[in-house]
Amino acid sequence: MPKSCIYRTKTSSFSIAVSTVALVSLFALYSFLNPNFIYLTFQKCPSGAQSANMRLQDPPSPTFYDDSTLSYSFARPIKNWDGKRKEWLQHHPSYAAGVSNRVLLVTGSQPSPCKNPGGDHFLLRSFKNKVDYCRIHGCEVFYNQALLQRNMTSYWAKYPIIKAAMLAHPETEWIWWVDADAVFTDMDFKLPLERYEAHNLVVNGWPDMLFEKKSWVGLNAGVFLIRNCQWSMDLMDVWAGMGPQSPKYRYWGKVQKSIFKDKTFPESDDQTALAYLIVKKSRKWGDKIYLETEYSFHGYWLGIVGTLDELQEEQLAIEREVRILRRRHAEKVSEYYGAQRAQHVRRRAKSKIPFITHFTGCQPCSGEHNPGYKGDSCTEGMEKALKFGDNQVLRNFGFMHSDLLESSSIVSLPFDFPA
């Protein structure tokens, strides 16, 4: 149980037993009096963020919002955030319910048009892909295009946004930062939040690359989950304290290069900054950071895009064998079929569908991709990944792209496809 995780309800097994008996009897009696009861009050309540009547009054009792010393600006640290957030939740019980599974996906891009001609078109589709994922799984999305702190540009720009999102969304337990160039390629996969109960930051990372090889690509800071709590506020202050707004920015660039020898550029960057905190300040921060290696929380595109056609064929082959996976259904019950698919795929598939495919180094907006990437490989890869993800969405609307590169290849699916 993390000390900063303060919003879970503890109930003893005795009180659960008493409550259950009482609840069942009362429910039976009340159902008898009013057969509509089950529809009116006993609906399962949401895992997503829209868990309350949005017209609810905001009670007049003061909360942190009424504290004149509290600022959203990144320059002014927050203190006692856990207590402040807890108090707000106490005043808003409809949001306190279900808080631990609530996720706000935060992403964004620059305020002006991309220099690369196809850049904004890719960003539009990549944003659609994120909204699709969150519609299926009940998270919410905040896309930001405003630079909130002038000197925190590029990869440093996300921290002021995340802090502001935490303050604006006290009902959210997790902020999920996902870079604009990351694409969901497994629309069925659900974040295993229960696995992260004791942690406050979850990032794709490989301990041997970090601790032994001291590599700055031993983790990827383009996709991470960060808990909405004081620990995270403190971490971000230290983490982004190595950024361009700090007088010690150049110093930190040197420190990072001296430890992580494969880092090629002199400026301090947020990814190496996090690697530094994990490797060198592990005592202070390490126990609350979860390095996820079991699935592609961030999957490097270069190893993925060449396999997508084959992966799609393999999925269709499994569906031909397993009737339940071919059953048409409402988009809202997709998670149920996702769980079914995971079961069958585990047994039959040769390869695993990557959860997120991240186009690291492709720089779709500036167009200045890593010179090591040949010709159109980035553009083609993005096209394939987007259509691969979109096929899992469109399927529930009765259609699919029959070709992962050809936009006009939309086909209407026959009943019981692909039997």
Next chain:
Amino acid sequence: MPKSCIYRTKTSSFSIAVSTVALVSLFALYSFLNPNFIYLTFQKCPSGAQSANMRLQDPPSPTFYDDSTLSYSFARPIKNWDGKRKEWLQHHPSYAAGVSNRVLLVTGSQPSPCKNPGGDHFLLRSFKNKVDYCRIHGCEVFYNQALLQRNMTSYWAKYPIIKAAMLAHPETEWIWWVDADAVFTDMDFKLPLERYEAHNLVVNGWPDMLFEKKSWVGLNAGVFLIRNCQWSMDLMDVWAGMGPQSPKYRYWGKVQKSIFKDKTFPESDDQTALAYLIVKKSRKWGDKIYLETEYSFHGYWLGIVGTLDELQEEQLAIEREVRILRRRHAEKVSEYYGAQRAQHVRRRAKSKIPFITHFTGCQPCSGEHNPGYKGDSCTEGMEKALKFGDNQVLRNFGFMHSDLLESSSIVSLPFDFPA
């Protein structure tokens, strides 16, 4: 009560009285046994679409999804949709609850990049603007970029998407089509769904321009609410039956031009097609169509964008006078402050903030705007409208654009702004 509106629960006032008394007593007793009860089961349930545990099993009992003759394709009409949808809801009681207020916003754009250099950047921001509105008000968004029926292009492309969305989302009562070039400029305004209880299609329209002047711009078909029911399926068959996939497409173009004399182009279009059904087939369709005139469900941009700076100043002036409107708050309780604002603004403001500003004729993606619009008026107008809307969002994150045209004008807001 519309005959096609089948999902409302009727309860006599006697049964409400009995239920209330019973509920209050049982609640008191149970609360006593378990003080956590209010958190665990009595949360207000959502107005938005995420109203159920998304892992719920999809029951094996067959529904319309298991009917091999049912197709998502627009070419094959659906019969008895109300009965089919009702049956699905009976199998999914957690979605039956709250169904009447559930709205899915559907929008989209072409699969390929825009010809106009800034086109995709505008589409990206306009999509963000829609996602912002729906995050605040609890609707969901489906952005589609696939042409589902090859011969139904341009403004006709929306009907196959709407039909597929109805089938994929039986839990949704309303599909809200919003053109990609329409921008929310009043983030506080909430759709007055209760007003449309007896209707199945809601569109901005002016009876005198339609019935007397017989003008094809007597309504705007770029933004409309359509109920997820058989009536709508039938209407869309007839409506889109005047489209390019029909052998009578040219005939309908001629009929439209002969009645709506101000229509300048010969092809049959969906807006004039709807005007035709309202004016000439009013007996069959008229009583379920609501022509909304009370607010800018679609506001014509040309008359709006010049007033936005002044409107923003006026709002700030009202906030200076009314303390509650300056109170900082979580984004999730915005609807409460929106209602407060509406009350005060009604009394004080000279002008009304337009709900939606629609850039009709600007063609941001192709760039081929109406030659009547001078120079950069479209681009400037879109910039202002997007920033005007974004200011209402960013405010809850502690920031705003101090200038509606300048992207680098982000400022951090002091406590009690704008006092």
